[in-house]
Each structure stands twice: as C-alpha cells, then as structure tokens.
Amino acid sequence: MQPVFSNLAGIAAVLGVVPCLLAPVAARAESAPEPSTDQSTAPETAAQPLAQAGGPMPGLPLEAAQESGAGADPAPATADAAGDTDAGGDGEGDGDGDGEAVWRGTLELYGFTPLKATGTTRVRGFEADVDLDLGDILDALEWATFVRGSVERGRWGLLTDLSYVRLGAQGARTGPGGRLTGEAEVTQKLGIYDLAVRYRIGEPETALAKPGAFTLVPYAGVRLIDATLDVDAEVQGNGPLGLEFERQGTFGRTWAQPLVGVQGQVFLSPRLRAFARADIGGFGISGDRDLSGNAQVGLGYAIGNSTQLNLSWRYVGLEYRNDKRPSSGFNLDQNGIEVGLTFFF
Secondary structure: OHHHHHOOOOOOOHHHHHHHHHHHHHHHHOOOOHHHHHHHHHHHHHHHHHHHOOOOOOOOOOOHHHHHOOOOOHHHHHHHHHHHHHHHHOOOOEEEEOOEEEEEEEEEEEEEEEEEEEEEEEOEEEEEEEEHHHHHHHHHEEEEEEEOOOEEOOOOEEEEEEEEEEEEEEEEEHHHHOEEEEEEEEEEEEEEEEEEEOOEEEOOOOOOOOOOEEEEEEEEEEOOOOOEEEEEEEEEEEOOOEEEEEEEEEEEEEEEEEEEEEEEEEEEEOOEEEEEEEEEOOOOOOEEEEEEOOOOOOEEOOOOOOOEEEEEEEEEEEEEEOOOOOEEEEEEEEEEEEOOOEOOO
C-alpha cells in the first residue's frame, strides 16, 4: 500500500503546482481586450462607406471592396466644381467660369436701297430739287459700301456704322433751232461714318436666345460726314461761229457731328427677333443748319448658330447749310429697304 500512497501524493503535489503556474497566464488573459469585440467593430466601421455607396462591388472580396469604398467619392467634388462654375458668371453671360468679363462682337454687311429720295441742293444761292425713285437711283448708282459692327467687353463697348455711296448722271440737250447743245455731268459722293461708345442693358447680343430675351443699347459718339457734288457743264454752238463754253463747279465739305442714339431687340422665338434703332446728330453746331438722323425697324432670323439674316425699313435724313452769304448746302430724305447679314463672334 505504501507505493500507492506515494504515487497519490506525487499526483496531488503536481496538481497543486499546476494552478500556481496557470494563475499568471489567467490574470494576463483577463486584463487583455477581448478579440471578438475588436474584430466585430472593425468590419462595421469599414463597411459604413460601402453601405453608403450601395454595397461592395461584384466580384471583389469583402476586404478589397472595403478598400475601394473607402476611397474618395467623386460625386461631391463634381458638384462643387459645377457650383464654382455657375458662381463665376452674373447670370447674364457677361463673364466666363472665373468671373472674368469676356469679349464679344458683331459684324454686319448690309445694303440700303432707297425706294424714294427727295431733297434740295443749293450752291452759292442757286437751288436744284432732287426727286428720285428706285429706278433712277439704280441707274445713277456707281458704287456703294455698307458695313456695321460692334465690340464689347462685359457691358461696355464700341460700335461703328460706315456707309459710302457714289451717284453719277449725265445728259445732253439741244436748244431751239439746233444752234446750241448743252451737256452736263453730275457726280455726288456721300460718306457717313459713325463711331460711338455703347453700354448694354439686358442679355448679350446673340443669334439664338430664349423668347422674351431683350437687349437695350444706348450709345453716344461722333458722326463724320463727307459730301461732295461735282458739276461739269459744257455749251457748244452749232452755228458758223462755233462758240464753246464750259463750266465746272465743285461743292464739298467734311464735318463732324455729336451723335446720340439707342438700339434694342427682343426675341419672339429662339431664332426670330424684332429690332429697332434711332439716332440723331448735329444739333446745329457745324453750320447754320446741321442735322442728321436714322430710324430703323425690322426682323432678324438666325440661319445658323452665329449668323442672322435681317430685313428692315429704314429712314435716313440729312440737312446742312453753311452760314455764308450766298449760302451753300443740301438736304436729303431717303426711306427704303435694308437687307443685312450679321455674324456674331
């Protein structure tokens, strides 16, 4: 029996030592955080962007999908960029995306055809009336140039309107009995050149716009007028004496006028607009009588994104007389049809 008890005593001693050895390990295990809690929290935190983005991408493991979902979201950046672009302008297209004012311009090539032209030419006290219809004007027309343009930066800009016309006529008449024959040649040149500062109210001038979009442009500047009348008359006798008499005369003047005016337009449809223009110059500053003016109303239709065809009625009036005695001068009234092609850039 002694060996048995010895063996039992040895086993009991071993069992007594084991708890002493395991006690420090158990103490460290109790003080350490539970791994189950950390492992469950980390996936939930990483999975939040995936839940917001609509879940993991198909075909990717959960860890890769979590890394992909945790990247930068492009949607807010795009919205911010678009918001910055919209905030750059003033709502009327006067600036680019950075808020800077942009340059715009127009160029119009047009032709003005008076249906009726009346007036009086006075040279050193002698007057001659003018009454021409369309056929007479076309027969006498030798040259014509018309161009109109504008440029602006923001709302301020410049405009110009340049026109030059040269008319010529000649005729001959034989007196009673055939003794005298008279020939005359008359050339008239008229150039009108406008340059003014303008300010735009409303939308920029474009070929296309929303119905109801309008533009109003007052302007002020200078008008330069260059008028010349050349007369070459010759009288020849057909009798035995063969008398011959020739006389040439020229009346010409170039002068400047102050100019004020306004032009406007409103869109009736995305391509169709109605427009009008009126100005006045002179005010009697350069002579005894010194006055000029324009009045115009018409329609424009866009035939492209940056081109417009215009058709309008126009009146042009011009009166001048110097303060000399005997006086010289002229007055002219024209009204007719204007056709133009405008380019926007």
